[in-house]
Amino acid sequence: MTRRPLARHVLRTLSLAAALGLWQLLTSLNVDLWLRFSQFPTVADVARTFADRLAGPDYWTDLTDSLTRILTGFLLAAVLGVATGVLVARSRLAEDLLGPVLEVVRPIPAIALVPVAILLFPSNEQGIVFITFTAAFFPVLVSTRHAVRALTPVWEEAVLTMGGGRWRILGSVVLPGALPGIFGGLSVGIGVSWICVISAEMISGQYGVGYRTWQDYTVVDYAGVLVGMVTIGVLGWVTSTAVELLGRRLTRWLPRTSYVPAGRMPRRARGTAAAVPVGPTTKEGVPHDQLV
Amino acid sequence: MTSSSDVRSPARGGAALALHGAVLGRPGAPVVHGVDLEVAPGEILTVVGPSGCGKSTLLRTLAGLLSPLAGQAGQDGRPLTGPAADRALVFQEDALLPWRTLRANVELPLAVKGVPRAERRRQAGAWLARVGLAEQARQLPHRVSGGQRQRAQLARALAGAPRAVLMDEPFGALDAQTRAGMQDLLVEVLHGTGATVVFVTHDVDEALFLGDRVALLGNDRLTAVRDVPRPRDRSAHDDPARVALRREVLTSLGS
Numbered sequence: 179m180t181r182r183p184l185a186r187h188v189l190r191t192l193s194l195a196a197a198l199g200l201w202q203l204l205t206s207l208n209v210d211l212w213l214r215f216s217q218f219p220t221v222a223d224v225a226r227t228f229a230d231r232l233a234g235p236d237y238w239t240d241l242t243d244s245l246t247r248i249l250t251g252f253l254l255a256a257v258l259g260v261a262t263g264v265l266v267a268r269s270r271l272a273e274d275l276l277g278p279v280l281e282v283v284r285p286i287p288a289i290a291l292v293p294v295a296i297l298l299f300p301s302n303e304q305g306i307v308f309i310t311f312t313a314a315f316f317p318v319l320v321s322t323r324h325a326v327r328a329l330t331p332v333w334e335e336a337v338l339t340m341g342g343g344r345w346r347i348l349g350s351v352v353l354p355g356a357l358p359g360i361f362g363g364l365s366v367g368i369g370v371s372w373i374c375v376i377s378a379e380m381i382s383g384q385y386g387v388g389y390r391t392w393q394d395y396t397v398v399d400y401a402g403v404l405v406g407m408v409t410i411g412v413l414g415w416v417t418s419t420a421v422e423l424l425g426r427r428l429t430r431w432l433p434r435t436s437y438v439p440a441g442r443m444p445r446r447a448r449g450t451a452a453a454v455p456v457g458p459t460t461k462e463g464v465p466h467d468q469l470v
Numbered sequence: 471m472t473s474s475s476d477v478r479s480p481a482r483g484g485a486a487l488a489l490h491g492a493v494l495g496r497p498g499a500p501v502v503h504g505v506d507l508e509v510a511p512g513e514i515l516t517v518v519g520p521s522g523c524g525k526s527t528l529l530r531t532l533a534g535l536l537s538p539l540a541g542q543a544g545q546d547g548r549p550l551t552g553p554a555a556d557r558a559l560v561f562q563e564d565a566l567l568p569w570r571t572l573r574a575n576v577e578l579p580l581a582v583k584g585v586p587r588a589e590r591r592r593q594a595g596a597w598l599a600r601v602g603l604a605e606q607a608r609q610l611p612h613r614v615s616g617g618q619r620q621r622a623q624l625a626r627a628l629a630g631a632p633r634a635v636l637m638d639e640p641f642g643a644l645d646a647q648t649r650a651g652m653q654d655l656l657v658e659v660l661h662g663t664g665a666t667v668v669f670v671t672h673d674v675d676e677a678l679f680l681g682d683r684v685a686l687l688g689n690d691r692l693t694a695v696r697d698v699p700r701p702r703d704r705s706a707h708d709d710p711a712r713v714a715l716r717r718e719v720l721t722s723l724g725s
Contacts, residue, residue, distance in 0.1 A: 332565040339533050340579040340630055341555030350578065354569045431569035433612040 219401040227401040228408070236390070237409075244387040244413065247303070248375045251310025252368055259315045259367070260360055263322025264352060280319070288313035288374045292381055306378045306386075313374035314367030318360070325359025326352055358432060361425030368421050372414045387413070484512040484666035485556060485633035487532055491541035494527045500539050501527050505692045507685065509634075514660075514667040514701070516681030518674055520723060523687045525670040529636045532668060533559045545634075555583060558632035560623050562639045566611040572622045573598060573607040579630030597625040600659055617648040621655065628659060634666040642671065653679060657702050674719050678712060679704070686722050693722055 198221050208216040219227075231237040265272040266280070288309050295305030333351045342350065379388030391406030487509040495501040501524035509515050519525050530536045531543050534553040543550045545557070558579070566575045576594035585593070598607050601621040606614050611622070620640055627635055641649045653676060660667060671677050677684045682701050686693045696715060700706035 330564065332561050333567055335530075335533075335535055335553075335559060336561065336565045336567075336626075337578070337582070338535060338553040339555075339557060339559040339636075340582045341553070342582045346582055351567065354567070357569075429569075431610050433568075433610075 217400070219404055223401045224404045224408070227399075228405045231402075231405055236385075240385050240387050240390045241409070241413070243383075243385045244375060244379065247306050247379075247386065248310055248368075248371050248417070251307045251375065252314050252371050254307075255311045255314035255318055255367060255371070256364060258311075259318025259363065260322050260353075262315075263319045263360075263363075264326055264348070264356070266319075267323045267326035268352070280316075284316050284320075288370070289377045292378060295378075296382065302382050302384060306375060306383060309378045310371045310375045313370040314364075317366040317370060318363040321359050321363030321366070322356060325356035325362075328359070329355045358425075358429045361421070361429065364421050364425065365418060368418050369414070372410065372417070376410055483633070484664050485545050486511045486547070487557075487634060487666060487668065488544045488547075489528075489531070489538070489541065490544070492531065492538040492543055493540040494524055494531050494536070495539055496527075496536065497539065501690070502687065503691050505541070507692060507695070509666055509668060511666055512664050513682045514669060514680055515683050515685060515695075516677035517668065517670045517685045517687055518672065518677040518719065518723065519687030521672060524690075525672075525687055526638050528687065529559070529638050529668060529670050532634075533557050533636050535559075555579065555630050556632055557634045557636060558627035558630055560620075560627045560635065560637040560640045563616065563619070563643045566619055566622055566626070568611050571608050571610055572603060572614065572618075572625075575611070575622060576626045576629050579626060583630065594625075594629060597629045598622070601625045601655060617644050617652065620644065620652060624652075624656065624659065628663060628665075631663075632665060634668070635660075637667065637669045639671055640669075641676070642673075649673075649676070656680070674716060674723070678716055678719070684715075684719065686719060688723060 202221040204215040205218045205220040206222075210216050262276065262280075266276055267273075291309055291312055292305070295308045296302075299305040299308060329352065333355060334347055337347050337351055375386075376388035376391075379386035380392040383389035387406055387409050391403055391410070394400075394402030394406060487507075489505045489507045492505045493500050493503050494505060505528070517525055517528060527536065531538055532550075534543075534550045534557065537543070537550075566572070567578070570578070573591070573594050576597050577590045580590040580593055595604070595607060598604055601624055603614075603618060603621055603625070606618060606622075611619050614622070623640065641652045644652060657680070667680075669677070669680055678698055678701075680702065681698050683695055683697050685695045696718070698715065699711040700709055706712050
């Protein structure tokens with residue numbers, strides 16, 4: 179019953195082509211059946227605009243601006259989120275001092291912090307990075323805290339009876355042991371970060387993919403809006419795949435054969451699944467997908 | 471008894487461990503009362519008792535992970551202040567770090583001591599070979615069998631050259647055949663280390679085979695400590711003195 183990989187790729191490409199074909203058909207025939215496609219740009223329009231944009235300088239400026247903002251915010255959130263999560267999980271004092279503040283700030287959607295960011299930060303740029311940071315910080319913090327608390331106690335006891343101190347336990351037990359959970363938080367975090375960087379750019383940005391998309395909308399350039407959306411989609415996909423692959427690489431030690439459903443992989447590849455994590459087992463192989 | 475200058479020499483003496491009037495348990499939940507126990511340097515003391523009688527608590531107190539709620543725990547005449555590399559702990563199962571290969575697990579106590587990488591690698595390799603795991607050195611723990619994991623744990627505990635090895639039902643999860651093999655292996659690898667061993671088990675035959683002395687734990691206290699005739703001698707199983715002791719131990723556990 180197993181389909182060959184080639185057949186599966188063909189099937190996936192066909193599915194994508196069919197969706198695009200349907201879009202082209204509905205828009206070029208100006209279908210108006212409750213849903214109104216008459217104003218909607220056709221696939222060809224979007225493709226033409228896309229090609230024009232790719233040739234111009236603004237598109238690439240927007241792209242690098244958005245990427246710089248999200249990467250800065252996300253990396254800050256990753257480092258500080260893991261540090262705070264470990265601290266709160268391991269120290270009662272830290273939990274009492276930081277816990278209440280974090281619990282009150284956490285439910286506020288990062289995008290609602292736009293006024294705060296405008297008041298606090300001298301430049302728009304820093305405000306956007308701040309909002310991106312806040313968006314990713316809490317998922318990372320919460321999953322790190324849970325992962326650290328769920329560590330098997332004997333690992334720590336073993337290192338203690340080897341004479342290991344606090345830092346040895348942090349480096350040899352806590353961080354590696356919590357890594358699968360931390361990457362769950364990072365996967366969620368990068369997704370939320372994109373939502374927030376785009377929204378923040380729409381509200382207060384200068385340049386950036388979100389800013390450009392909103393500009394196109396205000397000047398009724400719908401094809402441009404769709405180019406922006408496709409760009410956001412591709413960027414989001416690329417960054418979360420990068421996080422995913424890094425996570426899978428760093429948590430290769432997880433016993434994961436049990437996650438691979440029977441019949442989804444060709445037999446000869448099964449034995450090498452653990453050694454080659456970037457194999458055909460993508461979604462099913464990653465336990466923290468369930469958190470997303 | 472052992473000065474700090476000869477810490478690196480292989481034939482260091484074992485540690486003398488002692489509990490005096492000790493009440494053991496977690497704060498607010500005492501499990502065992504009034505324990506007086508002296509473990510002589512280099513001896514193997516086995517501790518038997520039904521599950522839940524505080525065997526693990528006793529061991530964790532000797533390791534320094536728990537403080538006695540009353541009384542004293544000491545090593546070589548000084549009170550214990552906390553866990554130390556001197557006293558290694560071997561657990562029932564799953565105490566190997568799952569993200570480290572067997573060799574990297576055995577290297578860990580050496581890394582904690584600050585042994586240079588190349589030397590670490592050599593010593594860990596030697597220990598793994600000694601417990602028969604030279605082939606599996608680069609495997610992750612979940613890729614090998616339960617018995618092999620316990621061998622690796624034994625190698626890890628001994629690699630740090632501890633003066634006492636505290637073992638918490640280390641073979642409890644293994645099948646009978648593997649278990650007998652592991653007992654022989656334990657006797658063999660301990661030979662020459664001079665380390666004091668406290669070995670906790672619920673298996674009376676295991677306790678009588680391994681121990682120079684056997685301590686009986688039950689009814690919230692240490693009920694007796696007996697010398698074992700002809701320890702670590704498989705043929706002593708039918709020795710009348712051994713049979714009598716076995717009957718006594720079983721009776722005391724059953725009551």
